[in-house]
Amino acid sequence: MGAGILMSEFFGAGKWERLKKELSTTLLFGFGFSVLMALIGILFTIPILDLLNVPDEVLSITCIYLRIIFLGTPFTYFYNTLAAAFKSIGDSKTPLKFLIFSSLLNGILDIILIGLLHFGIACSAVTTVIAEMVSALLSIIYIYRKIPLLQLKKEDIQINQTLLKQTIRYGSVTALQQACQPIGKLLIQGSVNTLGVDIIAAYNAVTRIDDFAFTPEQSISHAITTFVAQNRGAKKEQRIQQGFLHGLRLEFFYWILICITVLLFNRPIMYLFIDKSNAAAIVTPGSQYLTTMAFFYLLPAFTNGIQGFFRGMGNIQVTLLSTFIQTSLRVIFTVLLVPHLGIYGISFACAIGWTVMLLYEVPYYFIYIKKRKQESSFSQGS
Numbered sequence: 001m002g003a004g005i006l007m008s009e010f011f012g013a014g015k016w017e018r019l020k021k022e023l024s025t026t027l028l029f030g031f032g033f034s035v036l037m038a039l040i041g042i043l044f045t046i047p048i049l050d051l052l053n054v055p056d057e058v059l060s061i062t063c064i065y066l067r068i069i070f071l072g073t074p075f076t077y078f079y080n081t082l083a084a085a086f087k088s089i090g091d092s093k094t095p096l097k098f099l100i101f102s103s104l105l106n107g108i109l110d111i112i113l114i115g116l117l118h119f120g121i122a123c124s125a126v127t128t129v130i131a132e133m134v135s136a137l138l139s140i141i142y143i144y145r146k147i148p149l150l151q152l153k154k155e156d157i158q159i160n161q162t163l164l165k166q167t168i169r170y171g172s173v174t175a176l177q178q179a180c181q182p183i184g185k186l187l188i189q190g191s192v193n194t195l196g197v198d199i200i201a202a203y204n205a206v207t208r209i210d211d212f213a214f215t216p217e218q219s220i221s222h223a224i225t226t227f228v229a230q231n232r233g234a235k236k237e238q239r240i241q242q243g244f245l246h247g248l249r250l251e252f253f254y255w256i257l258i259c260i261t262v263l264l265f266n267r268p269i270m271y272l273f274i275d276k277s278n279a280a281a282i283v284t285p286g287s288q289y290l291t292t293m294a295f296f297y298l299l300p301a302f303t304n305g306i307q308g309f310f311r312g313m314g315n316i317q318v319t320l321l322s323t324f325i326q327t328s329l330r331v332i333f334t335v336l337l338v339p340h341l342g343i344y345g346i347s348f349a350c351a352i353g354w355t356v357m358l359l360y361e362v363p364y365y366f367i368y369i370k371k372r373k374q375e376s377s378f379s380q381g382s
Helices: 002-013 016-043 045-051 056-071 073-088 093-116 122-146 161-195 197-233 237-271 276-296 298-312 316-341 344-381
Strands: none
Touching: 002 016, 002 073, 002 161, 002 197, 002 298, 016 045, 016 056, 016 073, 016 161, 045 056, 056 073, 056 122, 073 093, 073 122, 073 197, 093 122, 161 197, 161 316, 197 237, 197 276, 197 298, 237 276, 237 298, 276 298, 276 344, 298 316, 298 344, 316 344
8 A cells, every 4th residue: 555655646746667666666575575474374373363262163274264365465465566556547447357356256166166065164265365366467467468557577677775665664654554453353353252152253244244334435545545646746736635525525425325225234234144043143233233333334434535635645644543543442442342232332432433533633634734735835935
């Protein structure tokens, strides 16, 4: 994501060579780093699962599944980097097409290998890695057939030290911000795991539904980031504000859609993610959680939009701090509420975190805009 901001800025400024150098630097350094992280993940899988209080009856299969997923990390990294490059030049459709294709491939392989041939859940991890590898390969092939601007020649494949430092500066802060969310989820999962297998199943189902609900909000946020960074590079201040406001409107209208959908169909949706043999014990708490969360989805819609703006402006420290605040409060209130309300309490913990996040981000936004206008007026007067 940090590299995507820089590539968007270089594209907006018309600096094609720097865009290629940034892509090469990101691919080479990031690939090596992702391999290292995959190895660390494989070595420490069991200690990680022990920390999460994973029940003994699912520990061994979870360990196998997770290690296979770690093996796919480099492919995931390659696709994400190339997808960021596509988006930086204004092409968001191509990576979506490849993602849809790989997702369908993943689903078809799961149906054949698990549903028909009964190979087991570990095979699901294998099909996921295969799908990730295919999406990365399709992206590479498409670039060398259709997009000369992103084609790296032999002499281009090197790490630029200056751009690497800038990428790490952006990327490290963004990585810390992105890490806050899964770390928070891990801590919350630890609390949920003490409530029994049925509640674990219910929580796993609703978090998957949450992920589906949040993904469009995050995608709109990424679009805001790209748009803002491109126009920052082109020095078009008015278009930055216009694009940001349009993005917030999209976030709001999407919330209306997802709120109505979840309110009307939360129980049928739950049945897509659970074992039907013990449905009542799982669906009831999950449905209660989703009915409340349907209204709360408005809060992350706006937090995502505002964070997209600040990332595009290169002010990523504020996104890290606000995410840290939100995650910390969500974990604290989860620990306090779950023993009394079950997973229903997690929805209120999330709402508290998002609300405080907005109370920090919104005033900061207006202060930031006022300061930029003052700096612009001063430079023009000079």
